[in-house]
Amino acid sequence: xxxxxxxxxxxxxxxxxxxxxxxxxxxxxxxxxxxxxxxxxxxxxxxxxxxxxxxxxxxxxxxxxxxxxxxxxxxxxxxxxxxxxxxxxxxxxxxxxxxxxxxxxxxxxxxxxxxxxxxxxxxxxxxxxxxxxxxxxxxxxxxxxxxxxxxxxxxxxxxxxxxxxxxxxxxxxxxxxxxxxxxx
Numbered sequence: 001x002x003x004x005x006x007x008x009x010x011x012x013x014x015x016x017x018x019x020x021x022x023x024x025x026x027x028x029x030x031x032x033x034x035x036x037x038x039x040x041x042x043x044x045x046x047x048x049x050x051x052x053x054x055x056x057x058x059x060x061x062x063x064x065x066x067x068x069x070x071x072x073x074x075x076x077x078x079x080x081x082x083x084x085x086x087x088x089x090x091x092x093x094x095x096x097x098x099x100x101x102x103x104x105x106x107x108x109x110x111x112x113x114x115x116x117x118x119x120x121x122x123x124x125x126x127x128x129x130x131x132x133x134x135x136x137x138x139x140x141x142x143x144x145x146x147x148x149x150x151x152x153x154x155x156x157x158x159x160x161x162x163x164x165x166x167x168x169x170x171x172x173x174x175x176x177x178x179x180x181x182x183x184x
Contacts (some may be wrong), residue, residue, distance in 0.1 A: 001053055004030045006060030008086040012055055016078060017029030023051045024119060024146060024172075032144060032173045033057060035164050041112040042140070045069065045106065046131065047099055052079035054117040054144075059088050063114065068094045069102040103133050110139050110157040122128065131157035143176045 001023050003011045015023060024032070032054075040063040046055030049068035059066050067086075068079045076096045083089045095102050099120070106113070116139055120126040127145050134143060136159035143160060147153065149172040155162045160176035 001051065002026060003086065004033065006062065008060040011086050013051060013056065013082045013085065016051060023053055027167050028146065028171050029053065029057060031166065031168050032064050033061065035166060035173060035175055036142065036144065037114065040114060043111055045113050045114060045116045047080050047118050050075050052082045054119065055119060056082055056086055056088065056117065059091055064091065066092045068092060069097060069099060071096065071098045082184045092126055099130060100133060107135050107138060112140050114141040116143045118143055120146055127153055128157055131160050131176060136160055139178055145174045145176065147172050147174060
């Protein structure tokens with residue numbers, strides 16, 4: 001697992017030792033980022049961060065800040081090690097919280113995220129609950145969901161509308177934007 005593009009291109013990231021974390025493959029990550037602007041800005045959120053790979057990729061491509069959320073303290077430690085590996089600890093916050101508490105904390109912060117990356121454990125089936133709980137007014141770009149290709153997600157969930165959907169083998173990337181969001 002490595003950083004695909006940007007200022008840290010080619011740097012290898014530490015992978016988890018257990019099977020509890022399912023890192024996004026380099027191929028899917030590259031394809032995912034090809035669906036959104038190549039030069040990112042502002043704050044991104046890596047929900048269900050695992051290794052932090054998606055948020056670190058966004059920082060490498062120009063995002064100024066990232067919030068990494070994972071309820072597992074071991075994953076949070078792994079994210080911190082990977083942030084140290086690329087020298088991005090000063091641009092990041094690591095929240096050891098479940099996704100719902102993290103979204104409430106984000107909403108109360110007043111921040112606006114450019115992108116929110118949503119890659120929950122597949123067995124948990126949390127894509128729709130996350131999209132319903134996420135305040136669309138606080139996402140200026142889009143919500144990028146990685147899910148099994150066999151999962152049929154609706155065209156609209158709450159205030160988010162499906163804008164792009166691509167399949168890469170048994171993985172699908174679906175990009176939702178708020179109704180008032182910017183076209184990507």
